[in-house]
Amino acid sequence: xxxxxxxxxxxxxxxxxxxxxxxxxxxxxxxxxxxxxxxxxxxxxxxxxxxxxxxxxxxxxxxxxxxxxxxxxxxxxxxxxxxxxxxxxxxxxxxxxxxxxxxxxxxxxxxxxxxxxxxxxxxxxxxxxxxxxxxxxxxxxxxxxxxxxxxxxxxxxxxxxxxxxxxxxxxxxxxxxxxxxxxxxxxxxxxxxxxxxxxxxxxxxxxxxxxxxxxxxxxxxxxxxxxxxxxxxxxxxxxxxxxxxxxxxxxxxxxxxxxxxxxxxxxxxxxxxxxxxxxxxxxxxxxxxxxxxxxxxxxxxxxxxxxxxxxxxxxxxxxxxxxxxxxxxxxxxxxxxxxxxxxxxxxxxxxxxxx
Amino acid sequence: xxxxxxxxxxxxxxxxxxxxxxxxxxxxxxxxxxxxxxxxxxxxxxxxxxxxxxxxxxxxxxxxxxxxxxxxxxxxxxxxxxxxxxxxxxxxxxxxxxxxxxxxxxxxxxxxxxxxxxxxxxxxxxxxxxxxxxxxxxxxxxxxxxxxxxxxxxxxxxxxxxxxxxxxxxxxxxxxxxxxxxxxxxxxxxxxxxxxxxxxxxxxxxxxxxxxxxxxxxxxxxxxxxxxxxxxxxxxxxxxxxxxxxxxxxxxxxxxxxxxxxxxxxxxxxxxxxxxxxxxxxxxxxxxxxxxxxxxxxxxxxxxxxxxxxxxxxxxxxxxxxxxxxxxxxxxxxxxxxxxxxxxxxxxxxxxxxx
DNA sequence: TTGTAAGCGTTATCAC
DNA sequence: GTGATAACGCTTACAA
Numbered sequence: 001x002x003x004x005x006x007x008x009x010x011x012x013x014x015x016x017x018x019x020x021x022x023x024x025x026x027x028x029x030x031x032x033x034x035x036x037x038x039x040x041x042x043x044x045x046x047x048x049x050x051x052x053x054x055x056x057x058x059x060x061x062x063x064x065x066x067x068x069x070x071x072x073x074x075x076x077x078x079x080x081x082x083x084x085x086x087x088x089x090x091x092x093x094x095x096x097x098x099x100x101x102x103x104x105x106x107x108x109x110x111x112x113x114x115x116x117x118x119x120x121x122x123x124x125x126x127x128x129x130x131x132x133x134x135x136x137x138x139x140x141x142x143x144x145x146x147x148x149x150x151x152x153x154x155x156x157x158x159x160x161x162x163x164x165x166x167x168x169x170x171x172x173x174x175x176x177x178x179x180x181x182x183x184x185x186x187x188x189x190x191x192x193x194x195x196x197x198x199x200x201x202x203x204x205x206x207x208x209x210x211x212x213x214x215x216x217x218x219x220x221x222x223x224x225x226x227x228x229x230x231x232x233x234x235x236x237x238x239x240x241x242x243x244x245x246x247x248x249x250x251x252x253x254x255x256x257x258x259x260x261x262x263x264x265x266x267x268x269x270x271x272x273x274x275x276x277x278x279x280x281x282x283x284x285x286x287x288x289x290x291x292x293x294x295x296x297x298x299x300x301x302x303x304x305x306x307x308x309x310x311x312x313x314x315x316x317x318x319x320x321x322x323x324x325x326x327x328x329x330x331x332x333x334x335x336x337x338x339x340x341x342x343x344x345x346x347x348x349x350x351x352x353x354x355x
Numbered sequence: 356x357x358x359x360x361x362x363x364x365x366x367x368x369x370x371x372x373x374x375x376x377x378x379x380x381x382x383x384x385x386x387x388x389x390x391x392x393x394x395x396x397x398x399x400x401x402x403x404x405x406x407x408x409x410x411x412x413x414x415x416x417x418x419x420x421x422x423x424x425x426x427x428x429x430x431x432x433x434x435x436x437x438x439x440x441x442x443x444x445x446x447x448x449x450x451x452x453x454x455x456x457x458x459x460x461x462x463x464x465x466x467x468x469x470x471x472x473x474x475x476x477x478x479x480x481x482x483x484x485x486x487x488x489x490x491x492x493x494x495x496x497x498x499x500x501x502x503x504x505x506x507x508x509x510x511x512x513x514x515x516x517x518x519x520x521x522x523x524x525x526x527x528x529x530x531x532x533x534x535x536x537x538x539x540x541x542x543x544x545x546x547x548x549x550x551x552x553x554x555x556x557x558x559x560x561x562x563x564x565x566x567x568x569x570x571x572x573x574x575x576x577x578x579x580x581x582x583x584x585x586x587x588x589x590x591x592x593x594x595x596x597x598x599x600x601x602x603x604x605x606x607x608x609x610x611x612x613x614x615x616x617x618x619x620x621x622x623x624x625x626x627x628x629x630x631x632x633x634x635x636x637x638x639x640x641x642x643x644x645x646x647x648x649x650x651x652x653x654x655x656x657x658x659x660x661x662x663x664x665x666x667x668x669x670x671x672x673x674x675x676x677x678x679x680x681x682x683x684x685x686x687x688x689x690x691x692x693x694x695x696x697x698x699x700x701x702x703x704x705x706x707x708x709x710x
Numbered sequence: 711t712t713g714t715a716a717g718c719g720t721t722a723t724c725a726c
Numbered sequence: 727g728t729g730a731t732a733a734c735g736c737t738t739a740c741a742a
Contacts (some may be wrong), residue, residue, distance in 0.1 A: 016719055027729040032721060040727055062482050063421035064719035067734050072418075081447060083661075088443045092436060095464055104478070106461045109450055123459070127417050263644040288644070289618040295650040306438075371735055382713045387737060395711060419735035422718050 015058045024052035035060060066128060074104045075316065076124040077133040079158070080112040086259050086286060086305040087135070090158060093309025094133055101317060103130075112137045118147040125151035131316045136160050138200045154326070156316040158308065161202045165328040167319060169312040171303040173203055176335030177210030177257065180283045180301050183337060184253045185218045188345045189281060193244050193251035195261050197232035204229055207257050226251050237264025245272045245280075252346035253281035255301075262290055262298065277344035287338065296341035303335040370413045379407035390415060421483060429459045430671065431479040432488040434513070435467040441614050441641060441660040442490070445513060448664025449488055456672060458485075467492045473502040480506040486671045491515050493555045509681070511671040513663065516557045520683040522674060524667040526658040528558055531690030532565030532612065535638045535656050538692060539608045540573045543700045544636060548599050548606035550616050552587035559584055562612050581606050592619025600627045600635075607701035608636035610656075617645055617653065632699035642693065651696035658690040 017028040024031065026045055033041050034049040041049075052058075066072050075098060079087045091107055098105045106129065110116045114137060121144070124132060132155040136144060139160055148155060148166075157168035177194075184192050194211050198204025208229065215222040225247075228240040237256060241264065244251055256265045262284040274280050276296055284291050285301035292298075311331050319326040372383040379386065381400055388396050389404040396404075407413075421427050430453060434442045446462055453460045461484065465471045469492060476499070479487060487510040491499060494515055503510060503521075512523035532549075539547050549566050553559025563584065570577040580602075583595040592611060596619065599606055611620045617639040629635050631651055639646050640656035647653075666686050674681040 014719090018719085028720085029722085029729060029731090030727085033728085036721080042727060045727080059481055061422070061719055063418055063427075064734090065721080066418035067416070067422050067719080067736085068721050069734075070721080082437065082450075083440070083443045083447050085438070085440060085443070088438045088440070091462075092438050092464060095437075095462075099463075104461060104463075104482070106459060107446075107450075108454075108459075109447060126414055127459070263648060266648050290643075290645045290648055293618060293621050293645055294648060369735085373735085383736085384713060384715095384738080385711090388712085391737080397711060400712080416735055419718090420737080422720085422735080423737050424718075425737075 014061075015056045016061075017058075019056055020049065020052045020058050023056060024048040071130055072128045073102055074106060074127070074129050075131040075133065076120070076129040076153075077105055077107045078110055078117060078120050078124075079107075079135040080137060081109050082107060084259055085288070089305035090309030090312070093306040093311075094313040095309075097310050097313035097317065103317075110137065114138055114141045114144050117141075117144050121147045121151050121153075125153060129153060131155070131320055133158060133312055133316060134160070136162065136201075139202065140200060154316065154319045156312045156319065158312050159201070159203050161330070165330075167315055167326070167328045167330070169308055169315060169331040169333065170202060170206075171305075171308060171333045172335050173206040173257075173301075174210045174213075176285070176301040176303065176337065177207040177255065178214045179210075179335075179337045180255055180299075181211050181214035182218070183339075184255075184281060184283070184343065185214065185220060187253075187281065187343060189253040190220060190346075191223060191226060191249060191251045192253045192255065193226040194229065194255050194257065195237050195240055195265065196229045196255075196257040197236075198258075199229055211255075232258040232260060234260040234264035237261035238268050239264075241265045241268035242272070245269070245274065251280070253283075253343070255283045255285070257285045257301065259286055259288070262288065266290075266294065276342050278347060281343040281346070283337075283343065291340070294342075298342040299340045300338050301335055302338050303333055308333045369416075370411045371416075372413075374411055375404065375407045375413050378411060379403040426485055427483045428457055429461060429482070429484050430486040430488065431475070431484045432460055432462045433465055433472060433475050433479075434462075434490040435492060436464050437462060439614055440643070444660035445664030445667070448661040448666075449668040450664075452665050452668035452672065458672075465492065469493055469496045469499050472496075472499050476502045476506050476508075480508060484508060486510070486675055488513060488667055488671060489515070491517065491556075494557065495555060509671065509674040511667045511674065513667050514556070514558050516685070520685075522670055522681070522683045522685070524663055524670060524686040524688065525557060525561075526663060526688045527690050528561040528612075528656075529565045529568075531640070531656040531658065531692065532562040532610065533569045534565075534690075534692045535610055536566050536569035537573070538694075539610075539636060539638070539698065540569065540575060542608075542636065542698060544608040545575060545701075546578060546581060546604060546606045547608045547610065548581040549584065549610050549612065550592055550595055550620065551584045551610075551612040552591075554584055566610075587613040587615060589615040589619035592616035593623050594619075596620045596623035597627070600624070600629065606635070608638075608698070610638045610640070612640045612656065614641055614643070617643065617649075621645075621649065631697050633702060636698040636701070638692075638698065646695075653697045654695045655693050656690055657693050658688055663688045 017031045021028045021031045095105045108120045132153045135158045159170045283299045287300045287302040291300045372386045376383045376386045450460045463475045487508045490513045514525045638654045642655045642657040
């Protein structure tokens with residue numbers, strides 16, 4: 001009795017190829033051949049091995065396989081914060097694709113900190129992630145770019161771009177914003193404000209370009225003091241809306257391009273006692289339950305973040321297969337303008353004031 | 356020239372302990388001791404090794420370490436869909452804790468499918484995840500419970516419970532719901548409807564208990580036909596709200612307990628031409644931009660999903676450290692009732708009708 | 711204090 | 727066809 005193994009240790013015995021080989025009466029080489037689908041195994045031996053595997057409930061050790069250079073089938077996804085519903089949708093889109101292809105998706109939040117981005121790239125590199133989905137915070141950050149290059153991981157950017165070119169998937173914010181501005185211009189607005197973030201990335205630049213090109217094409221002069229593009233936060237939107245509406249010549253229309261901005265704009269507008277759309281026309285982006293069900297409902301520039309995630313995953317999968325000679329392409333996801341109740345022609349008073 | 360290695364293969368040489376040892380003029384054993392912080396290394400040797408590591412940019416192979424049984428420092432999180440903002444917040448809370456402790460969090464969506472939950476548990480087990488955060492879909496599903504037991508991974512449940520007991524963290528939905536019902540009862544409501552999901556899990560059961568206990572304590576008979584607890588989807592909420600409001604004796608108050616329900620309830624109420632709170636009092640859960648900024652603003656039962664994720668991560672970390680002799684405790688996260696503009700005393704007409 | 715060598719569980723290359 | 731056996735890069739006794 002005293003010589004028994006202590007009852008408290010449940011003797012968790014790892015079953016290995018050796019156990020399977022012994023049970024099947026073959027060598028470990030044959031077991032390996034069977035599980036890796038080598039053709040040079042007699043049907044009878046294959047049969048015995050498979051039975052032994054089933055009986056013992058064995059499956060190859062991922063760690064040991066990784067050491068032998070077998071692919072980890074793991075990809076990483078770095079973005080600032082999963083609590084942004086757009087990222088959540090992208091993650092789900094990517095996850096669905098990767099899962100279907102036997103890959104594991106590891107997500108990591110950077111909180112928008114380049115240092116943390118670098119640490120995460122390094123982490124994924126050390127863990128032998130095979131690919132990377134990445135929404136880099138600052139496209140121009142030298143350290144991050146160096147880390148990314150050093151890691152030598154096939155990468156697809158989401159909503160960002162880098163040069164020299166890295167494969168990327170992004171929504172067509174240029175067209176979306178331009179279309180929105182053209183719509184407002186068509187209603188008669190001449191003072192259109194833009195609230196957005198992303199001075200340092202493609203999303204912000206594309207929106208800015210969309211606003212400018214729409215004005216230029218319509219022959220309308222753009223008042224650059226109406227452009228507030230420093231942050232995507234709700235607080236920023238609240239403050240800037242207050243500031244904008246207190247201007248001697250306030251805007252008659254406002255585009256809030258960023259997931260969290262609408263919930264900053266609305267309180268500011270209400271505090272000011274203004275009515276939408278009579279006193280201020282409003283277009284938000286992306287779509288949300290709030291935009292749909294606010295009173296009045298809010299027109300939005302919409303795109304499918306889930307599809308964006310899917311496309312990015314598909315593109316990365318393609319790069320993984322193509323290897324060295326993969327092209328660094330860019331995929332665009334369309335945007336659309338959803339007209340609801342938040343826009344109208346500017347009031348006479350506003351038009352006169354801005355004349 | 357012809358004998359040169361082909362230019363197309365950039366000769367990616369993995370640097371190993373051996374390279375470091377050679378560069379530092381020591382043996383691999385010493386290198387290993389240095390990186391693992393063994394005290395028995397002369398300062399001078401340690402110095403040389405560290406310099407060599409820095410020069411060569413070496414870091415230990417995670418795969419090789421895993422094979423030697425070194426912890427993978429990886430934990431998994433299984434839930435139905437990351438697009439639910441509550442899960443996103445929980446993930447962020449957990450991620451922040453794990454990151455700080457050198458762990459990698461791998462998230463996986465099950466889409467609420469028990470088969471997929473089982474596959475994921477198996478996957479995490481094979482990948483040697485050290486711990487698991489899990490929001491099981493159906494607490495009573497035998498297959499999932501068996502898989503979980505077989506995997507032998509320390510687990511913490513979020514918003515769920517299992518018997519025999521597994522450590523768990525959940526919001527205090529019982530008190531939250533009970534408080535909400537008491538508030539409505541106090542306003543004079545006698546026909547209070549509950550919209551929720553989760554017949555198969557603790558969240559749903561706790562809410563049901565909260566509703567019943569509040570009625571019992573107040574001596575008010577509960578009309579069970581007002582309880583619609585089959586799904587958390589927006590569509591379900593829309594349809595059931597229509598049905599409820601078409602009843603001969605419709606409810607005078609409605610609790611929509613589930614993240615996506617409010618955006619189903621609101622359109623249904625509006626289509627019916629009813630006013631909130633004059634014709635119908637409404638309480639939602641959890642809080643959201645929509646609830647805050649709808650007109651009128653919606654009272655909510657609120658809890659901090661981020662904190663819930665944090666607590667769960669902390670608890671799992673604790674279990675990981677405690678090992679065998681960890682207690683399977685349960686942690687409760689408080690809920691609070693946020694009063695806004697969506698509740699009022701029932702109209703005379705309604706009171707008379709229900710009398 | 712340090713070097714040597716034996717594994718860890720695979721896969722792949724040999725002979726047989 | 728199949729069985730030995732040598733890596734893979736690390737950790738850890740055990741020797742020195």
